[in-house]
Amino acid sequence: MKINEELKNTLLGPLSKNNPIAVQVLGICSALAVTVELKPALVMGISVTIIVALANVVISLIRNTIPNSVRIIVQLVVVAALVTIVSEFLKAFAFDVSVQLSVYIGLIITNCILMGRLEAFAMSNKPGPAFLDGLGNGLGYAIILVAVAFVRELFGSGTLFGFQIVPHSWYEAGYLNNGLMMMPSMALILLACFIWIHRSVDKDLQEKG
Amino acid sequence: MATKKYKCKVCGYIHEGNKAPETCPVCKAPASEFEEIKEKRGFNKENSVYIFVYTSVIIVIVSLLLSFTSGALKSRQAANMELDKKKQILSSLPAINLEGADASALYTTYIKQYVILNADGEVTKEIDDFKYKAIKDEFPLYIAEIEGQTKYIIPLNGAGLWGAIWGYLALNEDKSTIYGVYFSHASETPGLGANIVTPKFRNQFVGKEIMKEGVFTSIAVMKTGQIAEGQDQVDAISGGTITSKGVESMFKNCIGNYLAFLKKKKPIVETPKEGGSTL
Numbered sequence: 029m030k031i032n033e034e035l036k037n038t039l040l041g042p043l044s045k046n047n048p049i050a051v052q053v054l055g056i057c058s059a060l061a062v063t064v065e066l067k068p069a070l071v072m073g074i075s076v077t078i079i080v081a082l083a084n085v086v087i088s089l090i091r092n093t094i095p096n097s098v099r100i101i102v103q104l105v106v107v108a109a110l111v112t113i114v115s116e117f118l119k120a121f122a123f124d125v126s127v128q129l130s131v132y133i134g135l136i137i138t139n140c141i142l143m144g145r146l147e148a149f150a151m152s153n154k155p156g157p158a159f160l161d162g163l164g165n166g167l168g169y170a171i172i173l174v175a176v177a178f179v180r181e182l183f184g185s186g187t188l189f190g191f192q193i194v195p196h197s198w199y200e201a202g203y204l205n206n207g208l209m210m211m212p213s214m215a216l217i218l219l220a221c222f223i224w225i226h227r228s229v230d231k232d233l234q235e236k237g
Numbered sequence: 238m239a240t241k242k243y244k245c246k247v248c249g250y251i252h253e254g255n256k257a258p259e260t261c262p263v264c265k266a267p268a269s270e271f272e273e274i275k276e277k278r279g280f281n282k283e284n285s286v287y288i289f290v291y292t293s294v295i296i297v298i299v300s301l302l303l304s305f306t307s308g309a310l311k312s313r314q315a316a317n318m319e320l321d322k323k324k325q326i327l328s329s330l331p332a333i334n335l336e337g338a339d340a341s342a343l344y345t346t347y348i349k350q351y352v353i354l355n356a357d358g359e360v361t362k363e364i365d366d367f368k369y370k371a372i373k374d375e376f377p378l379y380i381a382e383i384e385g386q387t388k389y390i391i392p393l394n395g396a397g398l399w400g401a402i403w404g405y406l407a408l409n410e411d412k413s414t415i416y417g418v419y420f421s422h423a424s425e426t427p428g429l430g431a432n433i434v435t436p437k438f439r440n441q442f443v444g445k446e447i448m449k450e451g452v453f454t455s456i457a458v459m460k461t462g463q464i465a466e467g468q469d470q471v472d473a474i475s476g477g478t479i480t481s482k483g484v485e486s487m488f489k490n491c492i493g494n495y496l497a498f499l500k501k502k503k504p505i506v507e508t509p510k511e512g513g514s515t516l
Binding site: 062064065068093094095096097098101102105106109112113116117119120121123127181184185207210 | 288310314429475
């Protein structure tokens with residue numbers, strides 16, 4: 029039972045208590061780049077989840093053979109190879125999605141969550157838990173991305189997933205989209221608000237002193 | 238391994254020899270306090286030869302994997318790219334509804350010719366192979382026929398804020414009035430510059446003229462409220478100024494190459510019904 033409990037924590041911890049963005053503060057740069065609209069945010073979240081999980085498994089499988097002094101390079105090579113393969117597959121089998129993703133796929137390589145999880149977890153754990161850890165962290169990342177994108181798209185463009193939500197009659201009555209929401213800085217402000225809410229709900233996360 | 242290593246558990250002194258010394262020379266502890274240091278099992282991973290071999294192997298595996306995937310998927314990708322290009326060309330013609338339709342069949346129906354022009358605006362080649370890429374001083378032109386009218390489609394290429402932007406411009410038979418445009422981009426900001434692909438932006442171009450009294454004036458992309466003198470204009474995208482300016486200069490630069498052709502009054506294809514052409 030104890031082992032099950034641990035596995036559950038590995039998978040679910042990153043969704044809230046140990047969220048990669050809100051608590052570990054990793055992957056901020058991509059969180060602000062892809063959250064103007066919901067669709068790219070969601071697709072980015074899913075892609076990162078898949079790639080973190082796969083990279084975690086691969087690194088975990090070869091963890092005992094990696095020389096310590098070149099481990100970051102080996103991790104990078106594995107991640108870059110995975111990202112390239114995934115993008116090649118998308119180009120062959122889901123061309124429309126790959127066109128939409130163009131930049132974001134490349135951005136995954138530089139995502140700090142990947143390197144963070146590989147270093148902190150995959151290097152010292154078995155492939156099974158490593159897979160769950162990757163899945164959990166990817167999903168934790170996706171949740172925050174979608175939450176930020178939801179607010180930004182709704183107030184910035186009046187749409188969700190590209191569908192008009194704010195009725196046209198409002199615009200005629202003088203309602204304006206909030207242009208500030210479109211600016212990258214707003215992503216950081218929103219993120220800070222989320223972290224604030226998160227920590228006031230979950231008092232354990234508050235730093236002492 | 239002739240010599241073994243023994244470590245004193247009390248003070249950490251390391252003795253080399255076949256067996257532990259009777260007393261530790263540092264802290265005088267008896268032989269029982271010594272334990273043998275076993276060499277780490279396996280071999281040293283920090284050895285530079287190992288590191289070199291290891292990284293080489295990883296790199297070879299990865300590159301084999303990558304070239305294998307790319308080789309295996311290449312034909313599918315090429316077919317996708319080709320289909321996508323056909324879709325993009327067709328998207329410049331507002332009369333065609335691409336939703337759920339077979340783009341290649343539509344392409345064969347509507348696009349009658351793919352020709353190459355030279356700098357003097359004369360047709361130098363007629364291309365059968367869709368994959369043909371125009372080289373320097375060759376200007377590709379697609380000729381479409383919709384509801385009995387000829388439309389000229391000019392490919393556009395330019396730069397936005399982050400990367401390439403491109404598109405297709407369909408002109409009416411008068412070679413001046415815009416029938417439709419299509420834009421796409423590699424990496425413009427979503428929600429800002431990337432909005433050049435939206436119908437709202439593109440539809441502004443329809444009906445605008447790129448020539449005024451026989452002189453090429455292009456189309457100005459202006460901030461809302463500003464007026465461009467002596468040329469047709471469309472509204473730029475707020476928050477996407479550099480991308481909008483990119484569209485403007487893309488028009489100026491790309492259409493500039495076709496001026497000789499655009500100024501010719503006679504249609505270049507004399508017997509379009511038979512599908513023949515003048516070379």
